[in-house]
Amino acid sequence: MRNPIPDLLDELRERCADDDGGEVLSTIPELAKADPDRFGIGLCTIDGTVYGTGDAEHRFSIQSISKPFAYALALADRGRDTVLEHVGVEPSGDSFNEISLEQSGRPRNPMINIGAITTHALIGHEGISRKQRDKRVQQGLSAFAGRKLDVDEEVFASEQSEASRNLALAYLVHAREKLDGEPHHAVEGYIRQCSLLVDVRDLAVMAMTLAAGGRNPVTGEQVVPTWVCTQVLSVMATCGMYDASGQWMSTVGIPAKSGVSGGVLGALPGQAGIGAFSPRLDEIGNSVRGVRAFEALSADLGLHLMHAPEVASHVLYGVVEPDADGDGLREVQLQGTMHFAAVEVALRELEEVPDGESFVLDLSRVASATDVGRRLLLEAVERMRADRREVRITDPHDILGG
Structure with missing residues (x-):
């Protein structure tokens, strides 16, 4: 028998590929060079089977999709209480780069830039050097993907040249005594984190690792404790798609995270990890085709989180x-x-x-x-x-x- 899932993914991709809406991000020079017509979808199952269609092997910088995995590393390294002292878990309703702080000065959640920079600074043991933290982040996200992830140095340099706003956010949190370490170190490390190269197959495996309680389905490695994944998936469900998170959970129903390079990652607990990539973004900063692909997958395969199987x-x-x-x-x-x-x-x-x-x-x-x-x-x-x-x-x- 020929497995119908590859054909299903091919058909779904073709159905979504005719959407030419949105624009490639223009504010980061290196990302502005992206081919707007690239489109890939990846899916990973609980036993580590990985499917891909379209530009499934094209690599792009992970950008904000790194945020839930950095959050997972910080939780594993510092513990839930310490992380919650620095970063909250409430949806912001704001754009990803807004100043979104509680009255205490704590960023509202780790999925927006101001919270992600604060989270990055919590990775590793207290007092760790910037280079040691960079190594921990690279090794940690590589463990989620099941292979070594490399930094795109050109993307890193390009984002560094446009880092003024992120630096301002970091200094603001530092002034409120919620940032661990020096602001410029946190921002530089955060940008390196966002510059790691992945493809949609990597995203699918990373998502499935979260959805499987921290165990990588390909390598079998327990990357983070199960309780960490519960926390991360909960925050992804409410905050992962920025100010479109409520609409996303209503229509798609899969804990997810997007990135401005055009990637979208979704982790459905116990069932599947999904990755999509297409560089054209909507006004919120989410991939137009990626969102459409997730909507179709959720509807066609019954993947909405609230659609519980009758067992x-x-x-x-x-x-x-x-x-x-x-x-x-x-x-x-x-x-x-x-x-x-x-x-x-x-x-x-x-x-x-x-x-x-x-x-x-x-x-x-x-x-x-x-x-x-x-x-x-x-x-x-x-x-x-x-x-x-x-x-x-x-x-x-x-x-x-x-």
Whole structure:
């Protein structure tokens, strides 16, 4: 059988390629040279399978798409409380380069420039040198991508020549005692971070690493702790597309981040990582074709975050009653993924087993279990055994952990 997904992506790209709206960014000389007709889409699955269509191997500077990954590194290095002292998590409703501060002087979130510069300065241990931080950022984002990412020195120099506003933002936060270190070091490091080269396949793998709880699906490396990804994805969902974030979550429903070079990244927890690239931007700074591609993917494949799959009500595969002559035990057979909602259905079924009757809990058709699902099932078994009931467990995949 020929896998239909590559053809689906090809068709989707062709459908979105006729949109010539928007303009290539003109304020950064090197980015202004981009070919406006380039268009690529990449998708990575939970097992590390990577698909690409169009200009999938064309490399471009990551720009603001680096922000969630820098935020992840800062959280992993300094801890949530320390990072939250310096940078908030509330949507700003402002453009990416606006002065968006709370009354305390804390930037509203890490996805706008003033918050991203502050976040960059928190990466690594306290007192780290600028070069050491640059190395940590490059290695960290490379780990998310599953390969070494290089800095585009020409883009770096071009952005450095237009850094006055970012410097002003950094000095403003520094004056409010929210910036760790010297403003010019933070801005220079932030620009190097934004100048790392990626393609849409890299974006898809990076996104899937976030969506898989920090484990890179290609290399198997646990890049950051799972709790970090929960925090990052939450902020992406509310702040990642700047002042279009609300509209984006309503229509697309995938935690995402855009960049002014034309890239868009989306991470759908547990399902897919997606990257798109097309240099023409709308008035907000998001890729016109990239946004359209995400809208089509979400609609065609049912990828909206709020469109939950109907799995909880189908957790019960069947109940095998004991023989009429009393031989054998009742079997309660479960299937699917044991998360909270699914296990709640299973627990109510277990309650229907008559008092004093022993039974078999058959997990041979269960694919996986969350920590909560596993804990609740084990607690139910322990309580039944405490009532002096025999409970046998068929668990060939070690769902309950031994």
